[in-house]
Amino acid sequence: MSAQLLLEVADDELILGWRNSEWTGIAPMLEEDVAFSSIAQNEIGHARALYELAARELGTTADELAFDRPPDEYRCSKLVQLRLVPDWARTIARHVVYERADQVRLEALKASDDLEIAGLAAKIDREEAYHRMHAQMWAERLAEEPHFTAALAQLEPLVGVRDEHVPEFGELWEEMTEVRRSVAGATW
Amino acid sequence: MGPAGAPGPGRVIYEVFRQERRGQAFAHAGSVEAPNIAFADDYAREQFGRRGESVALWVVPRESVHAIEDFVDELHRNYHRVDGYPLKEKLAKARVRAVTA
Numbered sequence: 361m362s363a364q365l366l367l368e369v370a371d372d373e374l375i376l377g378w379r380n381s382e383w384t385g386i387a388p389m390l391e392e393d394v395a396f397s398s399i400a401q402n403e404i405g406h407a408r409a410l411y412e413l414a415a416r417e418l419g420t421t422a423d424e425l426a427f428d429r430p431p432d433e434y435r436c437s438k439l440v441q442l443r444l445v446p447d448w449a450r451t452i453a454r455h456v457v458y459e460r461a462d463q464v465r466l467e468a469l470k471a472s473d474d475l476e477i478a479g480l481a482a483k484i485d486r487e488e489a490y491h492r493m494h495a496q497m498w499a500e501r502l503a504e505e506p507h508f509t510a511a512l513a514q515l516e517p518l519v520g521v522r523d524e525h526v527p528e529f530g531e532l533w534e535e536m537t538e539v540r541r542s543v544a545g546a547t548w
Numbered sequence: 549m550g551p552a553g554a555p556g557p558g559r560v561i562y563e564v565f566r567q568e569r570r571g572q573a574f575a576h577a578g579s580v581e582a583p584n585i586a587f588a589d590d591y592a593r594e595q596f597g598r599r600g601e602s603v604a605l606w607v608v609p610r611e612s613v614h615a616i617e618d619f620v621d622e623l624h625r626n627y628h629r630v631d632g633y634p635l636k637e638k639l640a641k642a643r644v645r646a647v648t649a
Contacts, residue, residue: 389556389581390581391580391581391582391587391591391594391595394591394594394595395590395591395594398594398598490590490593493590494590497586497587500586501583501587
């Protein structure tokens, strides 16, 4: 498996985790705030593990891959780049679309010849199972909401789009890399 | 019981009990507000189980809990109670008596 493919997955998880974390403190219910923030944190944890694998192959570090690349090198899907706060129904629609696509991808990674990748995918999948349960119960709850179903249809085609960035991705990159860029050469 | 107050519209308050180790008694951990048991399951896991602090949870609708809060003792039958009965002191005195006897 090429490091580039690992980067696609890692970038997806990092950026989605970042976007989901934008709900921390403002989710529709306190309980949901905790649950969704926890999902965001898991996604960023997955990103870190994937960056570490890619970094070994590329002779660099996870931090450098996550935060020191120019914005146009990020290979994340257009789906995860969108800033959806404060639209909860669209956020859930993205969550559902992403978890579905991610499940297919994880199944493929679990079958990888590279045992390290297969092992990591299996580990990630055990956490993703809870994300899928969470997405599923929300999908059932919102199934009759036209705003939600329209969002599903609108977001679905974006999953595979990786060579374009939405305008607000630039802002996210600025914010996300600001600390790393604030002191040049710092190793923290 | 967890925080007082009525749940929001269409929502239920669930009381959550957690078991720290197998074989131990379940203790009240807190409560979650959720639209149904599927959400309550997810929220209870997140709040009381994700750090390995529990081996099992019980999630119970608050309405299913039969609460008893009044303990009437009109006749002050304090001989039914064990407080105010300083057994330790009495034992100490009895020991002294036994030695000096």
